Amino acid sequence: MELLYVGLAALGAGLAVLGAGVGVGKIGGSAMDAIARQPEASGKIQTAMIIAAALVEGVALFGVVASLLGVLR
Amino acid sequence: MTAQKSFKIIVTLLLTSIPFLSFSNEQAEEQEGKEKFNATEMIMHHIGDAHSWHFFGEGESAAVLPLPVILYTDNGLVSFMSSEFHHDTEGHHVVEKDGMSFVNYHENIYRLNPGAEEVEFDAEHQILNGSEPLDFSITKNVAALFLTVILMLVFFLSLSGHHKKNTHAPKGFNNLLETLVLFVRDEIALPNIGEKKYRKFMPFLLTVFFFIWITNILGLLPGAANVTGNIAVTVSLGLFTLVLILINGNKAYWQHIFWMPGVPTFVKPILAIVEIMGFFIKPIALMIRLFANITAGHIVVLSLLGLIFILESTGVAGVSVPFALFITVLELLVAFLQAFIFTMLSALFIGMAVEEHEHH
Numbered sequence: 001m002e003l004l005y006v007g008l009a010a011l012g013a014g015l016a017v018l019g020a021g022v023g024v025g026k027i028g029g030s031a032m033d034a035i036a037r038q039p040e041a042s043g044k045i046q047t048a049m050i051i052a053a054a055l056v057e058g059v060a061l062f063g064v065v066a067s068l069l070g071v072l073r
Numbered sequence: 074m075t076a077q078k079s080f081k082i083i084v085t086l087l088l089t090s091i092p093f094l095s096f097s098n099e100q101a102e103e104q105e106g107k108e109k110f111n112a113t114e115m116i117m118h119h120i121g122d123a124h125s126w127h128f129f130g131e132g133e134s135a136a137v138l139p140l141p142v143i144l145y146t147d148n149g150l151v152s153f154m155s156s157e158f159h160h161d162t163e164g165h166h167v168v169e170k171d172g173m174s175f176v177n178y179h180e181n182i183y184r185l186n187p188g189a190e191e192v193e194f195d196a197e198h199q200i201l202n203g204s205e206p207l208d209f210s211i212t213k214n215v216a217a218l219f220l221t222v223i224l225m226l227v228f229f230l231s232l233s234g235h236h237k238k239n240t241h242a243p244k245g246f247n248n249l250l251e252t253l254v255l256f257v258r259d260e261i262a263l264p265n266i267g268e269k270k271y272r273k274f275m276p277f278l279l280t281v282f283f284f285i286w287i288t289n290i291l292g293l294l295p296g297a298a299n300v301t302g303n304i305a306v307t308v309s310l311g312l313f314t315l316v317l318i319l320i321n322g323n324k325a326y327w328q329h330i331f332w333m334p335g336v337p338t339f340v341k342p343i344l345a346i347v348e349i350m351g352f353f354i355k356p357i358a359l360m361i362r363l364f365a366n367i368t369a370g371h372i373v374v375l376s377l378l379g380l381i382f383i384l385e386s387t388g389v390a391g392v393s394v395p396f397a398l399f400i401t402v403l404e405l406l407v408a409f410l411q412a413f414i415f416t417m418l419s420a421l422f423i424g425m426a427v428e429e430h431e432h433h
Contacts, residue, residue: 047260050410051414051417054362054410054411054414055414057366058358058361058362058365058366058414061361061362061365061366061369062361062365064365064369065361065364065365065368065369068372071113072113072117
């Protein structure tokens with residue numbers, strides 16, 4: 001039973017990472033496109049990219065914290 | 074030239090490995106002893122709060138800064154130094170004070186019932202014959218928080234002192250601080266709150282930005298406390314933003330929450346529910362984001378180093394130490410980024426609350 005909880009928590013953390021990976025990947029890809037089109041705006045694009053990436057990462061960390069609570073019940 | 078450069082690189086690498094010294098010390102000694110190495114326990118010990126500030130070493134030779142324990146019991150305030158527990162966190166060492174006896178069980182202070190001489194546990198390691206008094210102790214986190222406050226006072230009093238006397242830009246460290254202050258003003262406050270009202274919120278935004286950044290960086294030092302990775306600290310920071318929105322929200326803002334203009338009447342109550350939920354979720358998201366980012370960073374570094382002891386092989390160190398170093402350097406970026414994000418989102422939420430709606 002204990003092992004099941006730990007396994008489920010690990011699965012949850014993995015799913016959270018999966019989502020964040022897709023999200024950050026899309027943000028990074030779009031930012032690359034945008035910089036390639038307008039290299040002179042790269043500074044602004046980078047700032048916006050980092051903010052968006054941090055927001056996505058935050059959501060992933062919600063998942064990680066939830067799974068952590070599952071393990072450390 | 075090349076020799077000088079490579080020497081520089083070696084020195085930098087050696088310096089960057091200093092943060093791991095305290096971990097390695099401790100784990101090696103834990104390993105020698107009794108039972109199997111317990112990674113969860115080690116990680117929880119490192120990211121948790123404590124009643125004494127432990128730097129390195131084990132047992133009697135450990136470098137520990139004792140901190141005052143302040144308890145509010147039925148018989149009034151009681152205080153003593155945490156060194157009276159003699160590094161015991163298993164509840165075995167009983168401290169007698171003002172006719173009451175206290176034990177430290179996993180950094181929770183319990184007061185034993187009158188007449189009890191020793192701790193009794195039930196099958197699930199819950200203390201049977203004691204209760205927890207209200208704990209106002211200066212714990213490790215509180216002490217680290219005070220340290221940040223002192224640092225900020227020293228930094229910014231000297232900066233403001235400079236500007237009282239001179240009109241030209243300051244030199245050296247103060248110049249760096251001024252650059253950051255201008256960064257907060259020009260990149261965070263001005264675009265999000267607007268030119269008319271940003272000045273009123275600058276003190277809050279600057280304080281939050283520098284407080285989070287300095288505590289994050291101090292938290293990366295060896296033996297330091299994990300202040301922003303403590304949910305109570307981030308709750309308080311989130312509450313400040315909530316209170317500022319509550320106080321400064323203008324008529325249009327509240328109207329948009331409770332009775333959204335410009336939509337059919339039957340949608341208005343539904344939107345009101347969603348908006349009220351959103352009102353509370355904003356600071357909760359702020360609080361969880363900071364807490365989770367900092368705690369996750371610490372856990373990742375500690376887990377990587379813990380791998381060496383879980384697999385019981387020194388060869389793993391060749392992989393896990395450089396990777397832990399990489400994560401630590403990444404954490405330096407995260408320390409700044411989280412301070413920036415928290416301040417930015419606070420400014421954004423405040424900006425939404427004070428925005429003037431001219432036409433609809």
